[in-house]
Amino acid sequence: MAEAKGPVWARNDREPRRRTLSRESIVYAAIALADRDGLDAVSIRSVASWLDVRPMSLYGHVSSKDDLLDLMFDQIAGQNVLGDQLPQHWRTALEAIARRTRDQGLAHPWTIELMTDRIQLGPNTLRVLDEWMRAVAPLSVSTEAAWTIVTAVNDYTVGYVIRVVAQRRAVPSDARAAGEWTATVNSYLTERADSGDHPHIAPLLRHGFATQPDSFEAGLSWILDSIEQSHAGPTSAGAAGR
Amino acid sequence: MAEAKGPVWARNDREPRRRTLSRESIVYAAIALADRDGLDAVSIRSVASWLDVRPMSLYGHVSSKDDLLDLMFDQIAGQNVLGDQLPQHWRTALEAIARRTRDQGLAHPWTIELMTDRIQLGPNTLRVLDEWMRAVAPLSVSTEAAWTIVTAVNDYTVGYVIRVVAQRRAVPSDARAAGEWTATVNSYLTERADSGDHPHIAPLLRHGFATQPDSFEAGLSWILDSIEQSHAGPTSAGAAGR
DNA sequence: TGGCTTACTGATACACCGTATCTATTAACG
DNA sequence: CGTTAATAGATACGGTGTATCAGTAAGCCA
CATH class of the missing domain: 1.10.357.10 (Tetracycline Repressor, domain 2)
Structure with missing residues (x-):
């Protein structure tokens, strides 16, 4: 499936005979990974190892990573109907x-x-x-x-x-790093507020935007x-x- | 400058003595690259080679690629005042x-x-x-x-x-690929329109969204x-x- | 002027990435 | 049963961010 022509949804891929793998299971696995660890955590290798499969085996069901991403998106969109x-x-x-x-x-x-x-x-x-x-x-x-x-x-x-x-x-997901980040950013923001450079957002800078x-x-x-x-x-x- | 603590704008980096390179020139080069070839074209290596400098030399002025990206963004934001x-x-x-x-x-x-x-x-x-x-x-x-x-x-x-x-x-930037893409997508969209599955967007599918x-x-x-x-x-x- | 500090060079390395390619195996269908 | 096609498995290429370390050269201060 290495000869992709145009976007996934515009093609007509004959569906493979499939034994254990399926396009669906790949997409679901990728979505699970993306939900948990973000889009950067989705790689051909990570999805494959999650499915306990060799990386190159995925290419029998999706012709590129971009295709996989498009399929993930459309899958979620389907839940919005x-x-x-x-x-x-x-x-x-x-x-x-x-x-x-x-x-x-x-x-x-x-x-x-x-x-x-x-x-x-x-x-x-x-x-x-x-x-x-x-x-x-x-x-x-x-x-x-x-x-x-x-x-x-x-x-x-x-x-x-x-x-x-x-x-x-x-803000970092790690609790310890999050505290550090908040402290650093807050002191930066109050410094900015004190500077007088941004008179109209001073209250926002001091109380934090997130509290709005x-x-x-x-x-x-x-x-x-x-x-x-x-x-x-x-x-x-x-x-x-x- | 490898010990970053918090976002760029929240830190107080002592400015380096600089001979040929500067934080500014790095940011400008990166922006030029991003404007021309997109964000993916911006890599430490590509920026360095554009400036005729070794990759690792950039780290004397920015402590990570993320920092560079943030600096690029703020630079553009400055033009919006x-x-x-x-x-x-x-x-x-x-x-x-x-x-x-x-x-x-x-x-x-x-x-x-x-x-x-x-x-x-x-x-x-x-x-x-x-x-x-x-x-x-x-x-x-x-x-x-x-x-x-x-x-x-x-x-x-x-x-x-x-x-x-x-x-x-x-749509691909290459003219030849663009034509191919448009053809593929248009035939997909008219197929969708003919299918009757999307009665309310049929006119849009047929005339193309871009013409709106x-x-x-x-x-x-x-x-x-x-x-x-x-x-x-x-x-x-x-x-x-x- | 001498010497110290700092900036940059240059090379190498690590662990990742997408994916092309090739061979060997194995299961399903005609 | 034999053919066909999907999968396994390994290897490779060129790319990424960045850590590390040794060497060089320029600027500043005493």
Whole structure:
């Protein structure tokens, strides 16, 4: 499977006869590793040794590491489909998808690293995209307008996840190192606050950014409020298009 | 300089006597490489050979590659400070910073990869943060409320940049490979569209997502509209707090 | 001017990475 | 049963960050 042509999801790989290994088990193992130790811990060698298999055996099921990463992403995306549980009201539906996207990003932080690498268009990802568009369908606006709404909400959500994840990642996971890090950074931040160079963020520097309450919902409802105002009556479910 | 304690910006490295090399020149070289060939092209060895210097010589000025990356990020962030040119009206100011952030993200796509790695708090980054807060100061709301506004706008902007960058990155830079990629992906997408599995995105799949008009401003003004409604009179500059 | 401090050279080494290649084995299907 | 194809297993190449150590050369201070 060394002659890959285009992205995984755009190919039509004949499935191998398989004995013990399978594409699925490889993807699951890789996801488990990524969830536990981060994306850097996912290597062909580490996945293979986790499966008690020789590294090169994986290449019978995935043609490259990039393929494996794409498959991992799409696997997670598949868990983000609400299906029947998608609320009918467009606003409630958008909220549900946005929250789910947020939850999944926080649960699998490595997915956002893959989002920055290249656009993902696997079947499950398309399913999620379809659901975004289904959510706004009741507004009965043009495809273009619907896409603008969807990208706005999605972009905000992704940006939020990135910020929170980056915040978490900065502090070392080892408890001892974490304490040291916090001490070093705090003293740096208070030094910066005392310097007077940053008058408008002095309180933030002194109390730490992390202590700020979560404001995901605030930003989300700001976006949705405006959409509601421009595309529908304040209480309507959206039948009044145009 | 092999005994790093905490992030670069939180340390107080005595500056070396330097003959030919300098921390600055290393950072500039690394940025040039990243801009041209992406973040993966930045390695200790590649930067060194670009500067016509032996790899290990760099460690006299930066104590690790991560440090170098952080310094690169903060260097770019420094170019994002508007200073005197920051508009006085809070909304215009936020728009200016958001657009600048977007432009810089698109110009140096590798910066967003660093954002996902760990939170950046270098001096220039703090300066930018200070400017965000300065922009909303005329609203004279609580620090907490101001932070909510800033993060909302910033999160949206970062999410937007990520999506656009990922879209650009997916297609290979080599013209020949790009054509092949587009053909493969397009036929995959139309196959998906024909499958009927994704009824709500069929038009998007058929015409390609890339043909959708840019909607950064739309999402931005949605957020700002709501902020305006909840925190100030529609035309006021914001003196009427609360 | 002499000598000490420091910056850089240069080589080597370690442990990792993705993956190409080749051979030998082993199981499943026709 | 024999063929076919999947897997095992080993080895190799060129890349990575970075530790280590010995040698050299330039700057600063006494």
